[in-house]
Amino acid sequence: MRLNYDAIIIGSGPSGIAAATELKQQGINNIVILERESQAGGVPRHCQHPTFGLLSFKRPMKGGAFVEKILSLSAGVPVMTNTTVVEIRPEGKLLVSCDKGLVEMQAKRVLIATGARETPRHPRLVSGLRPQGVLTTGALQQFIYLNRQKPCRNPVIIGSEIVSFSAIWTLRNAGIKAKAMIESQSRITANRPLSLFPALMGVPLHLNSKLVEIGGLNRVEYVVIERNGQNERIECDAVIFTGEFTGENTLIRKSHLDFIANTGCPVVDTNGRCSDAAYYALGNMLHPADMGDQCYLEGKVIGEAVARDLHQVSGAAINRIVIQHDNHILFTAPGCVDKTAANSQFNLNIRVKQAISGQVTVTAGSTILYQGNHRCMPGRRIMLKNVNAELIPLNATEISVSIV
Ligand SMILES: Cc1cc2nc3c(=O)[nH]c(=O)nc-3n(C[C@H](O)[C@H](O)[C@H](O)COP(=O)(O)OP(=O)(O)OC[C@H]3O[C@@H](n4cnc5c(N)ncnc54)[C@H](O)[C@@H]3O)c2cc1C
Structure with missing residues (x-):
């Protein structure tokens, strides 16, 4: 197993793949992508809506097709799957968990492209019991699109970002109708015209409504929402927390890199370079959560900047x-x-x-x-x-x- 590289890319989502592709095109061949999942592609693998590709390839594509396309353009950059970076150290050294156990790898430049995640239940401080059936849109999509399973029959959706509407659509594709969509603000977070979408799908949209309790012993049985000063109970078998994205910053918070206190995202310059010049960061881990196309195009720009950096004889x-x-x-x-x-x-x-x-x-x-x-x-x-x-x-x- 090779342990030393010119560039290691952590994460095989659109931004990581784009950066690797660009590095290869700029003549940097000694590179590898490390990916903790068993397959490359990042989040779009489980987004089966045709919301990808318009900016990059001038045509709408489903997430799976988009991943196939960008991998086909990556000129065979190796992706080590089932490989998780567990620690970031100075001088481009990484502690990596893989099939050989824990190993130290090193690169002249490391690109951190670990993406974003939705805020799950725990940090949202919702009271009540801890039954099964509480998930995020990402988990819902994995159940339905990757594992062909129906995780629920009548869930409520919390939030009204674009991804929340994507949750309604994902459920519909599995023959499931959401019981309600709950938003604490007086309007939806996504663009206003989308507020027609729940009605079209037969899903009541409750604005100015706050989730205050999740009930049920083994499985979710109901939620309580507060609306106009009154508590209201909705029977349901699942709660889907959507949006409120945060960068996947666990590695960063315990590293030596400077990061933004309230988000945990690394402080990067306009070329994506971190406070340690051996490290770059890019994609949704910096700006949760932009569209897949936007991250793909950004990855190409950062890949080019890293290649320039590696080609430089003496660092400025x-x-x-x-x-x-x-x-x-x-x-x-x-x-x-x-x-x-x-x-x-x-x-x-x-x-x-x-x-x-x-x-x-x-x-x-x-x-x-x-x-x-x-x-x-x-x-x-x-x-x-x-x-x-x-x-x-x-x-x-x-x-x-x-x-x-
Ligand atoms: C639920 C959901 C739905 C979305 N729907 C859409 C949509 O319909 N259309 C759209 O355009 N965009 C959508 N997005 C946004 C889109 O997914 C992102 O724009 C895009 O995937 C970001 O690319 P990325 O490469 O930055 O990160 P990601 O695609 O998140 O890839 C990050 C990769 O890093 C890996 N990783 C993380 N930590 C480690 C580690 N320590 N070691 C090794 N590997 C690691 C992850 O496993 C993952 O594969 C959605 C996002 C979410 C979360």
């Missing part, structure tokens, strides 16, 4: 300026700018904590790098395009993002 000095933000904003990706990097412009991906519409301004000292009006919803991608890095003053120590 790094001069990172941190990107601060006001309290409306949950995170920015990237989290800093390397002044010595060649980017004259960069795109800034942000998320907000609460719905807010207003002018988003990016400044360095008193210089405005970007200004634009945005309607921002929590959980939705907001992309500030072409932030002008050339305007950053030489003596700038900080970049700020605010919404007014």
Whole structure:
């Protein structure tokens, strides 16, 4: 088993596969993708809706077809499946669990593309018992599309992000009708026209409603929701928690890499480079959860940047300026700018904590790098395009993002 590589990519989702493909095309051949699952492809493997491919291949594709396509373009980059990275160490060293046991692998550059996950029950602090039948959309899709099993008959869906509607659709494909969709806000999180979708599917949508209890001894039997100050009981056999994505950051939080305190995502510059220059991060682990196509295209850009880095004879000095933000904003990706990097412009991906519409301004000292009006919803991608890095003053120590 080979243990030393030019580049190791952790995660074989769209971003990891794209970065590996690009590295190979740029002449970096000594590379490997490490994947903890038994098959490559990441989340799209179990997303059987035709919501992939439009940006990358100009046609709608189901998740499975999208994975086949991107793997076919990867020019045979090896993927080691059933292989989990359990620790990230300085100098590109990784502790890896595989069929040989625990081994240390090392690469000149490591790309972290571990994706995102939905928030499960435990951190949502819902009271009640702990019966079977509580799952996420991802788990639901794996039951239905990968294992051909029906995990429930009349579930309730919690949340109203795009993925929540995907849960209704997934259930429908298995002949299951959701009992209700529950959203604590006064409107759905996804685009408003989607609020017609539950009605079309015969699923009642309860807005301004909060899940307060899950009942049932062995199996979920009911939930209690609070609506207009009243508690209401809904009989059901499962609860599907949807959305509220967080980056898969377990590795990062216990590593030596700088990370954003409230999200656990590594602080990267506009090329995806982490605080340890041997490490890069990309895809949904940085900005949970963008679409598969967006992550695939991002992976190609980061792969190219890593290849440039590896081809460089002597590494240029790094001069990172941190990107601060006001309290409306949950995170920015990237989290800093390397002044010595060649980017004259960069795109800034942000998320907000609460719905807010207003002018988003990016400044360095008193210089405005970007200004634009945005309607921002929590959980939705907001992309500030072409932030002008050339305007950053030489003596700038900080970049700020605010919404007014
Ligand atoms: C439930 C759900 C439904 C979605 N539906 C859609 C949709 O319909 N359309 C769409 O465009 N997008 C959808 N998305 C978003 C889409 O999945 C992502 O955009 C895309 O998969 C992100 O790619 P990625 O490579 O960043 O991460 P992922 O696809 O999540 O891949 C990350 C990979 O890293 C592996 N990994 C994680 N940790 C380790 C480790 N320590 N060691 C080794 N391997 C590791 C994981 O097993 C996984 O294979 C959905 C996401 C979810 C969660």
